[in-house]
């Protein structure tokens with residue numbers, strides 16, 4: 024335990040300064056529980072009036088949620104007027120604490136930052152002990168918006184004249200993040216639009232294929248893509264203006280004309296001829312590997328610093344800035360993903376191919392990239408742009424040598440070409456921005472056609488008609504399992520076990536009851552299918568131990584909630600969430616009653632069996 | 643020194659020194675173990691090994707002149723563990739910087755319960771409600787401003803016109819709380835709640851559900867399998883709509899907004915975000931009427947920030963009692979000094995916390 028203020032002292036300080044009631048945000052559930060335990064030997068006892076008030080308030084909550092009655096923490100809360108509130112607790116217990124807090128019965132609550140989101144849980148003071156939070160298995164600095172959401176819990180309208188946000192340090196707290204959060208303007212938010220299989224099926228059920236483009240165009244994602252495209256279009260306009268002084272010449276496309284002439288004249292190896300050996304895909308993709316672009320390579324991600332063609336083989340190559348700060352050379356064909364993310368990059372003609380400031384900025388950006396980035400869909404042009412051979416056949420065919428514009432062309436060519444290339448790049452980016460959602464949609468359509476949910480004309484097949492009703496994560500795995508008749512003859516316990524293992528996405532270890540052989544072999548089958556589907560859908564964790572816990576709850580209707588909790592080290596709030604999520608999945612399967620009556624019936628029996636004890640207290 | 647020698651030297655140093663070296667050189671160095679830390683430090687200084695070398699030597703020299711206090715033994719969850727940094731005698735010489743800064747007494751002034759006042763809606767609340775008669779509304783105001791009042795009042799008006807109202811929240815827990823709260827306000831028979839497998843009072847004029855459930859309803863309606871009376875739907879309230887930026891679930895808010903029937907008004911309630919105008923412009927571009935944005939960033943209950951030292955000393959965090967918007971650097975000199983002292987004392991323990 025790091026040197027930070029002791030919870031008992033903390034509460035005493037707050038009480039002494041009249042800063043209660045307070046919410047104390049701690050880094051983890053464990054920290055909250057330990058903070059509670061630290062009061063075990065403290066000789067703090069609330070006056071009897073306040074103890075009675077807590078008891079009375081709890082009484083009212085218990086009338087509605089009986090499971091609260093035998094919560095082991097009730098005596099402590101009543102004695103010290105302090106409680107913990109985190110995701111490891113049952114919803115009913117959290118409701119009880121929220122109610123106590125609302126009625127002013129408590130002096131403080133130890134909570135994790137999950138509380139910051141939306142729960143009506145105000146206090147006079149908020150205590151902040153951290154500057155980063157765990158997000159998808161990694162610690163990230165709090166954003167300005169998050170700091171303000173947390174601090175904003177302080178100061179109740181009508182009950183406080185002033186609210187207080189108090190920072191108390193723990194090691195590695197970054198005070199800068201917090202002060203910036205307090206004083207800054209919240210970040211802009213960006214669309215996180217993704218296209219899922221059920222979305223495609225449901226869209227195509229209700230609308231003909233040719234209308235989808237217009238529907239996708241209504242998304243916030245497209246709105247923001249358009250904003251970016253418009254920015255580029257303005258740059259493009261500016262480029263047009265810069266190009267104006269160069270025209271008109273004797274031939275309209277004098278830049279290409281001169282470029283080809285110049286190359287032939289100098290007997291330079293023909294770029295365009297080389298290109299013919301590349302696949303159109305690679306050429307199309309290479310186009311996007313421009314400086315500042317984030318790309319995925321076999322080992323990690325990088326940012327492109329320049330693109331060029333190797334001297335020897337004339338292969339398209341890129342120089343990439345890697346996560347460790349190294350700049351490596353790599354064939355364009357080794358690039359896996361091209362991400363929809365480009366940073367400003369101030370290019371320079373020599374190593375490291377960009378200015379020092381850019382280099383620092385890009386190195387930093389690279390470490391800050393989120394785990395998931397949208398990839399850029401890339402259109403492969405039908406006819407790759409190959410110059411007709413006729414043009415390059417002989418120098419004699421060129422009008423340039425005797426052309427009156429020749430001196431002007433020769434002089435302006437370098438600048439004009441650069442401007443033109445920039446124009447070209449912007450045009451391509453604009454096209455990609457305008458069309459990217461549609462391409463992502465098309466990719467999904469193709470997969471659904473491959474699996475037979477959509478006909479070649481993109482209409483729902485019989486399979487697609489029912490599959491569209493499964494609108495949850497891992498929908499492809501679930502519908503494929505149903506089609507493979509994996510659940511034929513499965514009883515409610517088995518079905519529940521499998522669904523639980525599909526919903527559960529937490530890899531925290533723990534001890535669990537033993538799994539039945541039936542469920543174990545069925546899970547083996549599920550795992551195999553999930554693996555074969557992995558190119559199309561991220562496989563779930565499919566933990567057998569978690570499945571066994573859910574199975575037990577269904578298989579043994581006499582098992583009490585406390586009995587279930589004793590079978591595992593999982594926190595009861597987590598068990599509750601697992602079963603509640605499983606319930607959601609099962610209720611989706613239940614909607615298939617028209618086409619899969621047997622399975623729907625099993626699901627409905629499973630739902631009835633899950634819904635008992637604490638799982639019946641809330642809708 | 644060759645880079646190998648330098649590495650050797652680093653290996654001999656305690657982790658604490660390595661963390662200090664890594665500060666400003668390596669991002670998030672506290673997560674790395676010793677070996678990895680050395681690797682990272684060397685990597686990031688590969689262009690400037692000489693600079694690194696001089697820093698190492700300076701640190702070593704500094705440590706030799708100020709021997710570190712012995713670390714208390716680590717016994718988790720016991721009160722003795724906590725090593726409150728030794729109180730340093732107050733230094734009176736520093737007063738000239740403190741002059742401009744707010745005193746603790748002034749910072750705490752006004753703490754307490756305000757006199758009860760009759761409920762008068764805020765102008766922005768009135769604004770939002772008036773606009774909602776005509777068009778969709780996006781509200782972006784700080785936490786705890788009173789968005790619920792707008793939702794409740796708007797729902798009352800729609801119900802009075804015999805319209806159905808749907809209220810969505812991102813979390814089931816929040817839906818349950820609102821169900822209780824709204825039942826109290828509107829009467830039990832006027833409020834219903836829908837979850838994946840249950841409907842309570844599904845015919846009530848005010849329906850509460852998560853945004854996912856509404857999205858599913860809208861898909862069903864689009865394909866002709868109407869479950870509830872969407873034709874009488876007059877108002878859709880999306881609470882906590884900053885969730886549109888949630889990496890996993892944000893798309894559901896977009897789908898819901900795209901497919902929301904055009905005769906129903908949309909009311910988006912959101913905490914403060916940076917670009918609420920974008921959201922409003924987007925709605926304007928896809929909905930029949932021009933969306934109205936209601937925003938402000940001033941907190942109704944003023945907020946003050948403080949710093950509590952592990953030894954129990956409380957000081958204002960900023961020079962001013964209120965939070966100096968836009969000036970993260972305006973720290974209270976006392977808070978700055980205590981925090982610096984804290985960092986100096988805790989860093990040598992060097993053990994990553996998590």
Ligand SMILES: Nc1ncnc2c1ncn2[C@@H]1O[C@H](COP(=O)(O)OP(=O)(O)OP(=O)(O)O)[C@@H](O)[C@H]1O
Pocket residue numbers: 141142143180181761762763764767784785786787788789790791913
């Ligand atoms: N005009 C008003 N005058 C006085 N008090 C008000 C007014 N409007 C709302 N309140 C009170 O302010 C408190 C907070 O309101 P509410 O929960 O609606 O905030 P919110 O904006 O939804 O916050 P959150 O971001 O936490 O969801 C409530 O207790 C409410 O009664």
Ligand SMILES: [Mg+2]
Pocket residue numbers: 141789790881
């Ligand atoms: Mg609210």
